[in-house]
Structures are given as structure tokens and as C-alpha cells.
Amino acid sequence: MPRKPLIAANWKMHKTSAEVRSFMSAVWPKVSDITDREMLICPPFPYIPLVDELRKSTSILLGAQNLYFEEKGAFTGEVSPPMLKDLGCEYVIIGHSERRGIFGESDELINSKMHAVIKCGIIPVLCVGERKEEREKNLTEQIILKQLEKNLKDLPETAFEKMVIAYEPIWAIGTGLNASTKDAHDAIALIREFIHSKYGDNSAQKTRILYGGSVKPENMKSYMDQEGIDGALVGGASLDPDSYSKLVKY
Ligand code: 13P
Numbered sequence: 001m002p003r004k005p006l007i008a009a010n011w012k013m014h015k016t017s018a019e020v021r022s023f024m025s026a027v028w029p030k031v032s033d034i035t036d037r038e039m040l041i042c043p044p045f046p047y048i049p050l051v052d053e054l055r056k057s058t059s060i061l062l063g064a065q066n067l068y069f070e071e072k073g074a075f076t077g078e079v080s081p082p083m084l085k086d087l088g089c090e091y092v093i094i095g096h097s098e099r100r101g102i103f104g105e106s107d108e109l110i111n112s113k114m115h116a117v118i119k120c121g122i123i124p125v126l127c128v129g130e131r132k133e134e135r136e137k138n139l140t141e142q143i144i145l146k147q148l149e150k151n152l153k154d155l156p157e158t159a160f161e162k163m164v165i166a167y168e169p170i171w172a173i174g175t176g177l178n179a180s181t182k183d184a185h186d187a188i189a190l191i192r193e194f195i196h197s198k199y200g201d202n203s204a205q206k207t208r209i210l211y212g213g214s215v216k217p218e219n220m221k222s223y224m225d226q227e228g229i230d231g232a233l234v235g236g237a238s239l240d241p242d243s244y245s246k247l248v249k250y
Contacts, residue, residue, distance in 0.1 A: 003208050005224065006164060006231035007248045008040040008125060009238030010065060010093060010212075020047045023241050024054035030245035032058070037231075039248055040091055040125075041238075045079055052088040063091030063125065066099060069109075069116035081120035092117055093125045093233075095151055097170045107150035114151060118159045125164040125233065126151055127212070128191070132171035140169075141190055148194050160203030164210065165191055166233040172213025174235060184211040185226040192228055217246035224250050 015023070020043060031039060042063040043051045052062055068078035084092060094117065095110040110126070117124045128151070130143040144167070152159075167187045172179050179187075188209045196204035211223050212233035223229050237243045 003206070003230045005037045006040060006208050006210060007037060007244075007250075008063070008091075008093075008164075008166075008210065008231065008233045009042060009244055010096070010233055010235050011041070011043050011239060012065070012098070012235055013044055014239055015043065015047065017047060017050055020050050021054065023239075023244075024051065026241035027245055028058050028060070030241065031248045034248055035059075037248060042091070042093055042125075048084075048087045048089060061090050062088055063093065064089050065093045065096065067092050067094075067113060067117065069112040071116075081116045081122055085120055085122055089122060091123045091125055091164070093127065093166075095147075096127045097129060097168060097173060101170070107147060110151045111153050114155060114159075118155060123162045123164060125166055125210075127166045127168050127233070129168040129170050129172075129187075129213070135169065135171060140187065144187060144190060145194060148191065152198070157199050157203055160195065160199050160207050163203075163207045165195075165207060166210040166212045167191060168212035168233060170213075174214070176214050178214035178216075178219055179211070181222050181226050184223055184229060188226075188228050215247065217243055217250070220247050220250040 040061040040063050041051055042065050064084050067081055067084055068075055071080050071082055094113045099105045114124055128144050128147040130140045134143050169179050191209050192204050195207055208230040210231045210233045211229055215232040215234045216237045
């Protein structure tokens, strides 16, 4: 079975409820004819129920941008996997570079989150990628492999039935400096090869691997034309319904 392309919108800390409503009502008429691609929207936590309500009778998938790995307890400000499941989330972004960088998330914490979501039946969108200085020192491959090794540690092979991994080079996020198609292709091939070597061919064939970092309607197709790139994780260009629908219709 070929992997269905996934166009994932990471809204980060953007939008009000009025803006969520206006996005959702504008976007669906533009993309409702699309059946061979999947659309995923990851709003900020407070708008998860609203997006869930407004996506009824659409094929839009719902995800969160983060979570904590414990099921419940004294963890002020945190949100658990069962809570996300309860709210209808099918996906959750884990290990975004903004979580790693701004909020100091370690590879070990990210690994605990991966275990927790797999256990709960939510599909992770694991983000990996190198910083500018690391790329300049030719450390890109080493960094990606280290993140994969630590973030996927001890996961069962069954976790790869529906896994999503996003290659997001940090220097490309929100900068307009998108990675070249060759660099994106090579990083994604490296990720697939890692999964192949550790978890077997079936896992490697099933895992969807996305590119993220300054994806725009103008460059989307050039990534999708690359062998092995299964979609995009998009920040800025996913906020506007017109732009998001163009990404979906690349
Ligand atoms: P931009 O598309 O704004 O560069 O953000 C990418 C990203 O971080 C998606 O998770």
C-alpha cells in the first residue's frame, strides 16, 4: 500500500476562536474534493474541541502540539495522552525543535512521551533536525541519528504501523530559508534507512516521513516530487485557509 501524503498544519501559538472558526469554514470548500491526501490540523490546546466540532463531516484529522507522558497527577499546566484522546485527537506532535530549544525538552523526555502516546493509541509526529551550527560542522547525519536512536528507544515494532516522523532542520523553520530538495530527500532517506535497519522493512515502508521548514505553496510540489517525502509539516503557511489549501493541492 502506498503511503498517503500527509499535509500537517502546526498552528503553534496562533489564532483566536473567531480566527479558528473563519479558517475552518473557509478551508473545507477548497479541499473537500481531495481524497488521496490526508489533512491534519494541530491547533493550540484550547481550540482542540472547537476544531473537533468544526471538522465534523469533513475528513480533516486532529492533532495536538505537545503533551506530557504521565496519565494524570500533580503536573500543573500539563496535558495527558488520555485527555487528548478524550478530546478526539488522533495525532500529536512530539519533540518539536521549539519544545526542545525554548522549553529544554531532552531526548529522554521525548522518548517517554513517545512511549506514552503509543500506549494510548495516538499517532506521534516526531520531529528531528539539526541546528545551523551543526549543519555547518557537517554534523547533520550524526544529529538526526542520535535523536532517532534516543527518541525511539525501546519502542515496539508495532509503533511503526502508523508512525509519522518530520525532518525539520531548525535553521529552516520560520526563516524562509527552506532546505534544498536534495538535502530534504537525503535526510529523509537517512531516517527511513535507520528505521529499516532497526525495525525492519515493513516499519520502514509504513512510516510516513515529512519535511518541515519554510514550506510554502510555491515550493511544496518540489518536495513532494522527491522519492520518499510523504508530506509536509507546515507552520506559517498553514495559518491561512487559501495558503493551506494550496499546500494540500500542491
Ligand atoms: P514554518 O513552516 O513556519 O517554517 O514552521 C515549520 C514548523 O516548525 C512546523 O512544525
